[in-house]
Amino acid sequence: MPSDLTIDEVRSAITGRQTTATALARDFYTRIRREDGEIGAFLTLCEERALAQAGRIDAMAAEGKPLPPLAGVPIAIKDVMVMRGVRTTAGSKILENFIPPYDCTAVARLEAAGAVILGKLNCDEFAMGSSNENSAYHAVHNPRDKSRVPGGSSGGSAAAVAAEMAVATLGSDTGGSIRQPASFCGVVGLKPTYGRVSRYGLIAFASSLDHVGPFAKTVKEVALVLRTIAGRDPMDSTSAEVPVPDYVAELEKPVKGLKIGVAKEYFGSGLDPEVRAAVEAAIQKLAELGCEVVPVSLPHTEYAIPTYYIVATAEASSNLARYDGVRYGFRAKAGTLSEMYRLSRDGGFGMEVKRRIMLGTYALSAGYYDAYYLKAQKVRTLLTRDFDEAFKKVDVIAAPTCPTPAFRLGEKVNDPLAMYLADIYTVTANLAGIPGISVPCGENHEKLPIGLQLFGRHFDEATLLRVAYAYEQSRKPA
Amino acid sequence: MKVTDKDVAYVADLANLELTEEERARMLRDLNSILEYIERLSELETGKVAPMAQVSDRYGVDESRQGSDRFAYAIREDVKDGLRESLPHDVAVKNAPDTDGTFFEVPKVIER
Numbered sequence: 001m002p003s004d005l006t007i008d009e010v011r012s013a014i015t016g017r018q019t020t021a022t023a024l025a026r027d028f029y030t031r032i033r034r035e036d037g038e039i040g041a042f043l044t045l046c047e048e049r050a051l052a053q054a055g056r057i058d059a060m061a062a063e064g065k066p067l068p069p070l071a072g073v074p075i076a077i078k079d080v081m082v083m084r085g086v087r088t089t090a091g092s093k094i095l096e097n098f099i100p101p102y103d104c105t106a107v108a109r110l111e112a113a114g115a116v117i118l119g120k121l122n123c124d125e126f127a128m129g130s131s132n133e134n135s136a137y138h139a140v141h142n143p144r145d146k147s148r149v150p151g152g153s154s155g156g157s158a159a160a161v162a163a164e165m166a167v168a169t170l171g172s173d174t175g176g177s178i179r180q181p182a183s184f185c186g187v188v189g190l191k192p193t194y195g196r197v198s199r200y201g202l203i204a205f206a207s208s209l210d211h212v213g214p215f216a217k218t219v220k221e222v223a224l225v226l227r228t229i230a231g232r233d234p235m236d237s238t239s240a241e242v243p244v245p246d247y248v249a250e251l252e253k254p255v256k257g258l259k260i261g262v263a264k265e266y267f268g269s270g271l272d273p274e275v276r277a278a279v280e281a282a283i284q285k286l287a288e289l290g291c292e293v294v295p296v297s298l299p300h301t302e303y304a305i306p307t308y309y310i311v312a313t314a315e316a317s318s319n320l321a322r323y324d325g326v327r328y329g330f331r332a333k334a335g336t337l338s339e340m341y342r343l344s345r346d347g348g349f350g351m352e353v354k355r356r357i358m359l360g361t362y363a364l365s366a367g368y369y370d371a372y373y374l375k376a377q378k379v380r381t382l383l384t385r386d387f388d389e390a391f392k393k394v395d396v397i398a399a400p401t402c403p404t405p406a407f408r409l410g411e412k413v414n415d416p417l418a419m420y421l422a423d424i425y426t427v428t429a430n431l432a433g434i435p436g437i438s439v440p441c442g443e444n445h446e447k448l449p450i451g452l453q454l455f456g457r458h459f460d461e462a463t464l465l466r467v468a469y470a471y472e473q474s475r476k477p478a
Numbered sequence: 479m480k481v482t483d484k485d486v487a488y489v490a491d492l493a494n495l496e497l498t499e500e501e502r503a504r505m506l507r508d509l510n511s512i513l514e515y516i517e518r519l520s521e522l523e524t525g526k527v528a529p530m531a532q533v534s535d536r537y538g539v540d541e542s543r544q545g546s547d548r549f550a551y552a553i554r555e556d557v558k559d560g561l562r563e564s565l566p567h568d569v570a571v572k573n574a575p576d577t578d579g580t581f582f583e584v585p586k587v588i589e590r
Contacts, residue, residue: 097573098573099572099573101565101569101570101572101573102565193537193538194533194534194537195533195534195537195538208531208532208533232551234552234554237549237552238532238534240534240537240538240539241538241551241552242538300522302518303518303519303522305515306515306516306517306518306519307519309512309516310516310519317493321494324494325575326574326575326582326584327571327573327574327582328573328574328575329573329575330575331575331576334585335585335586336585336586336587337584337585337586337587338494339585340584340585341494342494342495342496343496345493345494345495345496346495346496346497349495351501351504354495354497354501354505355505355508355509357493357495358486358489358490358493358495358505358509359509359512359513361489361492361493362481362485362489362509362513365488365489365492371520372516374529375519375520375524376519377529377530377531378522378524378527378528378529378530379519379522379524379527380529380530381527381528381529381530382522382524382527384530384533384536416508416511416512417511417512417515420512432533433533433534433536433537458533458537458538459537459538
């Protein structure tokens, strides 16, 4: 079978007995072993579990039973989501040998829908980074140009789809970590609404900003995966009791008459001219499809990065306090308990994680709380109101996903602030909790992919996906 | 420079990090550069703006209800007959760096 299969093609090939889930899983493992040496997307393979699942699907097919929606579909998971019995590192040395005793809800739902989970994907340590270079294990190379980063923090998730080492993947997005790598690698990536997908089993970075979401080559496949993982989960008290529509069925609805907002704040200085041209052309295409393009204002946008880096690091400093070398994870040799805490954290965490813990601890410390954390929480309200106001006038907002195409490996590693600014167009959606998707919208003169980002109203992924789908279809050669 | 060597040492202590001399120097430089950028938040007048800690109390909840009633869907009945099964003891200690099978073992807590 070819490796560029869609979810529907996988299912119908298994139903029609042209292949088996087992043969397909083996094909993908062969491909991973051949291709991934140069890319570095995978950290751990879980072949035994994958083949057992494939065997169950094949048995169902052999008995002529109806197959579940993701039957036999090879999927891989960012290594910040736990799987029972499968090493889960969060890209950190501190969890190098951690074997979780339970399954992440999103992964469990994929397997219940028939998916075959191939393995765990490389990422920035604890999802902190925009280039995947903060992985404690190895860098990921962008399949479109191996001298460039795949983006981050879900770099392995985007690269695995781009290199056809999985049909779909899961990533997590705290400030752009799904959308930015999707844009850099030329694939589709969706960050759902906060509360749409359970975070149970997602290793926490910043709990009020963390989201689980899918990557795939096409919008339809992203819709299929979202439909499977979305919905209330009693194990995550922030997962919302909001009905899950059939995102796939909604895709074909017409987009004529929908209002697309364009905010000048997302087209300011620092935006690469080729990215600007590609995104403006995409917006023009939406207008040709019958959408009405409406100017909107998101006046607090320039305050998003400073707000984000206070809120995210404050929450991270609290969440990462649990890594102390007592119950699991790396433990340094030490004479006393307090020395053991310090040396274990010192030896187990990388520089960027330490930097964020320090910044977050500083922002929460006595005397600085009001000036930093409380201030950032208030600006978060202003940033969210900007979107509330805009969505009174429009159905979807269009913007670039990133200010530039993929940068070179090593280009920004010594300048944390420059790295943070790579997330300038993505962090606000996390602060406001609105859904966002990145869809390929062209290439620059070096053939590097460019992403169109679309934002939607809370819990309105259906409209977001519909617009993304209409745009994607319009780009297909007739 | 807003952050001093002393601040770095104090914050590292709060965060249970030791940090090498080199890391402290880098941290001093990086924290100052990031905080200088963050400083622009003070341009905004936020005296009358309510702080926002999370989004889940604003969207996807029953708007007509107040306070914790908005999350009524998340409430479950008390379990009356037997507790839900918890993680078995041997599984809970399986990832421990040091255990005697019953407890997590750590270096001496009281120093004298």
